[in-house]
Amino acid sequence: MAGIIFEGVSKSYGKVEVVKGIDFEVKNKEFMVLVGPSGCGKSTLLRMVAGLEEISSGKLYIGNTLVNDIPPKDRDIAIVFQNYALYPHMTAYQNLAFGLKIRRFDKKEIQERVLEAAKILDIEALLDRKPKAMSGGQRQRVAIGRAIVRHPKVFLFDEPLSNLDAKLRGQMRIEIAKLHQKLQTTVVYVTHDQVEAMTLGHRIAVMNKGSIQQLDTPDRLYAHPRTLFVAGFIGTPPMNLIAGRAGEENGSLFFQGDGQTFKAKINSRPELRSYLDKEIVLGIRPEAIHLRKQTDKENYAVLNCKIQFVERLGHESFAFFLLQDKQLVARLKPEEPIRPGEEVDLFFEVDKMHFFDKVTEEVINPAPPPAPAT
Ligand SMILES: Nc1ncnc2c1ncn2[C@@H]1O[C@H](COP(=O)(O)OP(=O)(O)OP(=O)(O)O)[C@@H](O)[C@H]1O
Ligand SMILES: [Mg+2]
Numbered sequence: 001m002a003g004i005i006f007e008g009v010s011k012s013y014g015k016v017e018v019v020k021g022i023d024f025e026v027k028n029k030e031f032m033v034l035v036g037p038s039g040c041g042k043s044t045l046l047r048m049v050a051g052l053e054e055i056s057s058g059k060l061y062i063g064n065t066l067v068n069d070i071p072p073k074d075r076d077i078a079i080v081f082q083n084y085a086l087y088p089h090m091t092a093y094q095n096l097a098f099g100l101k102i103r104r105f106d107k108k109e110i111q112e113r114v115l116e117a118a119k120i121l122d123i124e125a126l127l128d129r130k131p132k133a134m135s136g137g138q139r140q141r142v143a144i145g146r147a148i149v150r151h152p153k154v155f156l157f158d159e160p161l162s163n164l165d166a167k168l169r170g171q172m173r174i175e176i177a178k179l180h181q182k183l184q185t186t187v188v189y190v191t192h193d194q195v196e197a198m199t200l201g202h203r204i205a206v207m208n209k210g211s212i213q214q215l216d217t218p219d220r221l222y223a224h225p226r227t228l229f230v231a232g233f234i235g236t237p238p239m240n241l242i243a244g245r246a247g248e249e250n251g252s253l254f255f256q257g258d259g260q261t262f263k264a265k266i267n268s269r270p271e272l273r274s275y276l277d278k279e280i281v282l283g284i285r286p287e288a289i290h291l292r293k294q295t296d297k298e299n300y301a302v303l304n305c306k307i308q309f310v311e312r313l314g315h316e317s318f319a320f321f322l323l324q325d326k327q328l329v330a331r332l333k334p335e336e337p338i339r340p341g342e343e344v345d346l347f348f349e350v351d352k353m354h355f356f357d358k359v360t361e362e363v364i365n366p367a368p369p370p371a372p373a374t
Pocket of ligand 2 (some may be wrong): 044
């Protein structure tokens with residue numbers, strides 16, 4: 001068992017720095033997810049932990065050991081990739097046993113470990129089958145099994161589910177969460193699927209362009225995004241973002257959307273006083289925009305608009321509307337009888353608004369700032 005510490009870890013290919021001085025700690029037994037768009041450096045970071053990629057600068061510790069110069073085979077780490085690459089001519093049993101065999105484990109130990117992993121993954125009935133006689137999900141289980149038999153200190157996963165169809169992905173997600181509960185091992189899990197990230201991670205590191213934008217629990221990432229990037233990345237559909245300015249009129253504070261489109265009184269947000277006439281961005285989640293006033297809330301900004309189209313998902317509906325030429329979305333109760341083309345008043349909850357500095361792209365923090373996640 002071991003945690004992982006990154007101290008100013010960077011990676012460059014030639015002159016291009018693809019991982020930029022990353023500092024963070026994965027705690028012992030923690031399930032840490034790295035999420036971010038394609039090319040942001042997730043796999044590179046993971047491969048540095050595995051020792052498959054050299055570190056350009058900085059220090060990397062696994063447990064208490066500085067591993068910069070320790071070869072992959074001596075790091076006591078197992079990695080599961082998207083392309084699980086089982087040996088096609090071997091049965092599931094032989095695939096599971098192979099890694100132990102080349103490490104010269106004795107036969108009895110190998111058998112014990114293989115059967116134990118097969119039991120954990122519920123693939124005992126498949127042990128005599130070759131990969132071509134297994135489904136994608138079953139093959140991926142065997143691939144995970146190959147990692148489990150090694151009893152590693154740390155598990156690394158690089159998009160292990162992206163080759164599976166949506167339903168199977170959902171099932172395997174639960175399997176992986178259960179697996180972690182059972183094994184209680186440190187996990188670093190890379191994905192670009194934010195649902196996977198939100199459901200699996202104890203904490204999530206949101207990466208963009210080689211840096212960690214925010215490292216936080218799923219709840220706090222959703223409720224307190226620290227940058228515009230995180231605000232737009234976490235959440236489906238994503239947070240609505242409206243560019244504009246803060247202003248003051250007769251002592252009253254307001255937000256004015258660019259192009260005079262939208263005006264909201266924001267007296268309950270005094271942190272914006274220091275942003276008067278500066279460019280800011282208002283962020284509001286679809287569930288904070290309502291078709292009628294909630295009785296327990298009094299602080300709303302109202303927007304009269306025309307509904308463009310409505311997506312009905314059964315348990316909820318999404319109503320899309322335009323603010324100038326920008327498409328925004330409200331999450332509504334499924335029973336709302338709203339129709340495309342209808343003109344309605346939408347109520348924006350002022351207390352649920354997020355504000356970002358347009359230049360630095362960082363959140364304008366209400367006082368007191370939320371405590372960091374532990
Ligand atoms: N061997 C290499 N030589 C040069 N550049 C590389 C090399 N490997 C990766 N890169 C670049 O490093 C950056 C990060 O790549 P990485 O594979 O870590 O991204 P990722 O976040 O895993 O993306 P994806 O979600 O698409 O898998 C990319 O811009 C990529 O083109
Ligand atoms: Mg990758």
